[in-house]
Amino acid sequence: MIEIRGLTKRFGRTLAVDDLSFDVNPGRVTGFLGPNGSGKSTSMRCMLALDRADAGTALFDGKPYTSIRRPLFQVGALLDAGYVHPGRTARNHLRAVAASNGIGTSRVDEVLALVGLTEVARRRVGGYSLGMRQRLGLASVLLGDPHTVILDEPANGLDPEGIRWIRDVLVHLAAQGKTVLVSSHLLSEMAQMADDLVVIGMGRLITTASVEDFVSQHARQWVRVRSPQIDLLAQQLRSDGATVTSLDATGIEVVGVPAATIGDLAARHGATLHELSPLQGSLEDAFLEATAATQQYRGVPSEPSPPPPLPAGSALPPPQGEPR
Amino acid sequence: MIDLVRSEWIKLHTVRVNYVLGIIGAAFPLIVVVLVAALSGEPELRFGNDLVRIVIDTMVISAILFGVIGALNLTSEYSHGTIRTTFAAVPQRATLLLVKAGVSLAATTIFATIVMIVTYGIGAIILSGRNAQLSIDGNGRTALIGIVILCGMLSLFGYGLGLIIRNSAATVAVFILWPLLLENIVRGVLSASGVHNPTPWLPYQSAFAMASSELGPGDPSRLHGGLYLGAVVVVIIAIGIVVNERRDA
Known part of the structure; x- marks a missing residue:
């Protein structure tokens, strides 16, 4: 020791x-x-x-x-x-x-x-x-x-x-x-x-913490939801105080509400769920979040280049995360 | 303790630069003595003490090279960062540094003894074929022992400077410039201050009395020369150990 x-x-x-x-x-x-x-x-x-x-x-x-x-x-x-x-x-x-x-x-x-x-x-x-x-x-x-x-x-x-x-x-x-x-x-x-x-x-x-605790304390957690009735669910979740980001026509990401609560909400409103994935940031995300105030040497972010045009009908890439 | 000695001996004899310097230190007196003994005219090398003088004069170069080995023995550990591995393996720094000094001294003394005996012996064999009288007097024998002691002391002197300075190039420069520059500046200052014969006050130069077969009237005694340089070396190593105990590795 x-x-x-x-x-x-x-x-x-x-x-x-x-x-x-x-x-x-x-x-x-x-x-x-x-x-x-x-x-x-x-x-x-x-x-x-x-x-x-x-x-x-x-x-x-x-x-x-x-x-x-x-x-x-x-x-x-x-x-x-x-x-x-x-x-x-x-x-x-x-x-x-x-x-x-x-x-x-x-x-x-x-x-x-x-x-x-x-x-x-x-x-x-x-x-x-x-x-x-x-x-x-x-x-x-x-x-x-x-x-x-x-x-x-x-x-x-x-x-x-x-x-x-x-x-x-x-x-x-x-x-x-x-x-x-x-x-x-x-x-x-x-x-x-x-x-x-x-x-x-x-x-x-x-x-000092276990890896799991550190990540859960410092990394962002969210839930990805896909449903044919996604607009209904998004509206209900927003009214419950959750932060909702639209992914595409059938998908949203929800911060501030656990997956189980979203599942219950969907059941109450008769919405069909195609995906209900609790997601969490990586150790890298947690580390950057935890040490943000103590980074001594930081690079200047370069000007982002314009993204290539998306093919018709394609969705934006989802944010990186690890299924729990 | 014996483990430390083994470890330091392995370090000393597994680096090529030490071999190169050692070979030069051995070859230089041998080659010069062989050439002079074989080629010089009759009057130059007629007696044993003449051979002693040339062995000693050439071994002064060996002594300086052994001093460089002594310096590199420590400074190369700092320049390559291995001192951290060394101190991590043996955190008792003072013990380790003393053992390192001891191994350096022992290796140099044994090697210098071999160089001296071989060089003198080969010179004697060549000269005996040329009808030289090879008996040497007490002064000659003492001087031969003195050059071996001087080799050991200069090895420790270089090591001690390395302990304080740590940088290889700077240590070797100071080691070589000490007699050429520093002691001559001190000599000048002492002379200007009215000191009639400053040599006994100069540790490096007075130590050469140990390896002198004929002491002049102004020269310090062999004992004085040896003890004075010895004391300076002890002080330098002691300062070096104290400094290394306190400093970051």
Whole structure:
């Protein structure tokens, strides 16, 4: 278990991490989310005592990182796949890291096989792709089979197969009861692998919640309705205070009324329903909504180009969402 | 502790630049000594101490290269970011940095000893075929030991500068410019201040007394030279460790 309490880090006048407190529980994958510059990487470095925190504590199973002897057996961390000497081979890099904690060369060969780098283990890391370096970084994390795993953007540079592989590895580690904290900008990936989320912005905690709770709290929810009597239903729903948007001649989207209520309403008025779909925004929608006030670096929206003319009789594309 | 030593030794000997610098540091004195011993006229290399002098003079270059290896041993960790992997694996920074220094010192001292023995030995074999008198006196033996100690000290000196400066190019520049520029500026200032013989006050230059087979009247003693540079190195490394304990990796 990781317990963060009041973690604070300044770089000159910039408050990078501001009184951050949260827990990361064992047996679950915890996603660490925040916009660029929100302090995720700094927080992770402070947890590992690589950056000296100005205040606060980070405890791993009740101990500060600096008091852990042979930490590779307790905490495996991958903060940046680039932290490798390019002139050293992957195997020698791992041998050096392993030796510092009394781990033998046989384990080095095991983890190289686990991450699929055995064939290139004797090649200099300078010739590796980013994806191969990520795999090497993960091999380093796995050396001591630690209880706690901390990964900063582990999917960076990985191909789709690699992304799926790392997701499976992390889910598998959590299923073994390990504590997994992982930051990623790939929110679709996070949605698939994380159980809990810690969301920060401008160094401050925004929220901690399970993925489901976070999405339901922050993402838009609506109901798509299709019926031959759609005008009647739309009129009734508007009079009940719902926000109704017309999709096409037979479809509407309704915000503010649950699907069951719409179903009851349709039954009362004898309307036939062809579709009644409760929809919800994605984790990405929820994240953008939750961190809107803390986005430091934002692009200027480009001028929208005029849409191509629609073929006669075609409907506008529906807004993106996931059926619940 | 032995695990740390193993880890640092693996790091030291698995990087190509260290091999290249080590080979140059070994080859330079050997080639020069072989050429001089084989090609010089009779009067130049007639006695053992003449050979000692040329071994030492050429090994000064080796000592500087070993100092560069010592500096890169640390600064390359910062330039490639591996210091974070290293500190994450061993969060007890002071212990780790001391072990790193120890491995650097031990490796350099052993390697310099081998270079010195091989270089002197090959030179002696060549010269013995040319009827040279190869017995060396106590001063010559002390100077040969002194050059090995100097190699070790300069390796630590480079390492200590690396601890404080962290940047490879800047550290190597300071390491090389220290005797050429910094100590000569200090020498000038001391001379202008009325100090008759400033050399004993200059750590780098006074340390060369350790590797001198003939000390002049104004030279510091070997003990003085060794202890003075040793003290400076210890202070630099101590400052470097304190700074690294406090700074972000």
